[in-house]
Amino acid sequence: MRKEILKSVKRVVIKIGSRVLTDADGALDLAVIGRICRDLAALHARHLQVVVVSSGAIAAGRSELGLTEKPRTIPHKQAAAAIGQSLLMRAYEEALEPHGLKAAQILLTSEDLVNRQRFLNARATMDALLGFGIIPVINENDTVVVDEIKFGDNDNLSALVTNVAEAHLLLILTDIEGFYSADPHHDPEARLIPLVKGITREVERAAGGADSTVGTGGMATKVAAAKKAGKNGVPTIMVDGKRDGIIAAALRGDEVGTLFLPAAVGLNRRKHWIAYTLKPSGRVMVDEGAREVLLKRGKSLLPSGVVRVEGRFDRGGCVRICGPDGVEFARGLSDYSSAETARLVGKKSSEIDDILGYHYGDVIIHRDNLVVL
Numbered sequence: 001m002r003k004e005i006l007k008s009v010k011r012v013v014i015k016i017g018s019r020v021l022t023d024a025d026g027a028l029d030l031a032v033i034g035r036i037c038r039d040l041a042a043l044h045a046r047h048l049q050v051v052v053v054s055s056g057a058i059a060a061g062r063s064e065l066g067l068t069e070k071p072r073t074i075p076h077k078q079a080a081a082a083i084g085q086s087l088l089m090r091a092y093e094e095a096l097e098p099h100g101l102k103a104a105q106i107l108l109t110s111e112d113l114v115n116r117q118r119f120l121n122a123r124a125t126m127d128a129l130l131g132f133g134i135i136p137v138i139n140e141n142d143t144v145v146v147d148e149i150k151f152g153d154n155d156n157l158s159a160l161v162t163n164v165a166e167a168h169l170l171l172i173l174t175d176i177e178g179f180y181s182a183d184p185h186h187d188p189e190a191r192l193i194p195l196v197k198g199i200t201r202e203v204e205r206a207a208g209g210a211d212s213t214v215g216t217g218g219m220a221t222k223v224a225a226a227k228k229a230g231k232n233g234v235p236t237i238m239v240d241g242k243r244d245g246i247i248a249a250a251l252r253g254d255e256v257g258t259l260f261l262p263a264a265v266g267l268n269r270r271k272h273w274i275a276y277t278l279k280p281s282g283r284v285m286v287d288e289g290a291r292e293v294l295l296k297r298g299k300s301l302l303p304s305g306v307v308r309v310e311g312r313f314d315r316g317g318c319v320r321i322c323g324p325d326g327v328e329f330a331r332g333l334s335d336y337s338s339a340e341t342a343r344l345v346g347k348k349s350s351e352i353d354d355i356l357g358y359h360y361g362d363v364i365i366h367r368d369n370l371v372v373l
């Protein structure tokens with residue numbers, strides 16, 4: 001099955017974790033980076049386009065600063081990232097150079113991907129770089145965005161980048177063989193799971209946090225990334241990035257690590273952006289009838305199905321749609337602001353004009369702007 005999937009892969013996002021890129025002392029592991037770049041060159045020679053999402057800036061900066069512990073305060077993390085990012089890029093440049101290849105640094109913040117214009121600009125830049133035969137090396141712009149360091153992780157970023165780059169595969173290199181039934185660092189009975197057909201609650205439960213002073217997020221964020229990529233129709237393979245020749249083996253279709261199959265029907269790219277890149281700023285609570293028609297009949301959300309509005313959002317803003325149990329089941333862009341929606345709760349569409357004195361349309365959230373999660 002792997003060989004079949006890999007046949008159609010022309011563009012791949014390779015996410016490389018801090019644990020892979022650093023040695024036991026926490027410094028950049030130049031031998032591993034050299035091996036990875038040799039593998040990237042081999043892919044390049046096969047006309048496979050590669051986009052790298054690389055962690056390791058904070059770890060490299062921390063080692064350079066001589067800090068014995070992972071930086072805890074935001075300014076220290078940012079300082080470490082600022083120092084480490086240039087070391088990281090230099091390591092890639094030097095390791096790619098003997099193969100006649102060049103790297104280009106792209107530092108992104110979540111705002112860059114939330115803003116559709118900037119998202120499309122990032123896509124155009126990536127396309128141009130790949131056209132020149134250059135390898136984009138992406139990281140979060142840790143030095144400027146507090147939010148990124150607090151909540152961001154590169155597993156998530158790599159899943160979003162598969163959408164930006166319109167890639168066909170996400171390959172995650174980490175410090176462990178693949179996804180296990182439990183964290184093997186805590187459970188000696190844990191078994192490697194070579195194939196995950198669907199990311200169920202059980203899979204999510206088995207994925208624990210980071211067990212290291214270096215990595216962020218652990219397996220939980222990797223499984224979440226595989227789920228996001230899968231919703232876009234993109235499979236994820238996760239392997240041990242320290243193993244020599246592992247990238248080539250994974251892309252050849254060898255049974256290494258774990259393959260996460262994508263959802264049968266992927267979201268289109270714009271809907272994926274609505275569901276996973278935008279940050280919702282409010283909640284629209286709907287009644288059972290509205291939930292049924294949104295879930296089962298592919299309808300738009302009408303004001304009559306709305307029971308309450310929480311939070312503040314503008315017209316066009318991204319909102320969570322929650323059922324009577326309070327659980328979010330869909331997400332969408334609202335045609336009306338929170339203040340306007342609050343005035344329309346439970347009303348008929350034909351009443352909108354009378355209530356507001358104007359109307360933008362009959363629905364609160366149009367089906368084209370709505371994604372069931």
Ligand SMILES: Nc1ncnc2c1ncn2[C@@H]1O[C@H](COP(=O)(O)OP(=O)(O)O)[C@@H](O)[C@H]1O
Binds near residue numbers: 019182
């Ligand atoms: N079910 C699981 N299978 C494999 N590893 C797991 C699992 N649950 C938690 N982990 C932990 O996730 C770690 C990898 O994540 P992390 O340290 O964030 O690495 P990276 O730097 O590559 O992002 C593993 O070393 C392991 O301790």
Ligand SMILES: N[C@@H](CCC(=O)OP(=O)(O)O)C(=O)O
Binds near residue numbers: 058081216
């Ligand atoms: N942007 C950070 C990495 C954040 C992160 O997610 O790290 P990891 O879990 O090792 O992929 C850095 O370059 O240090």
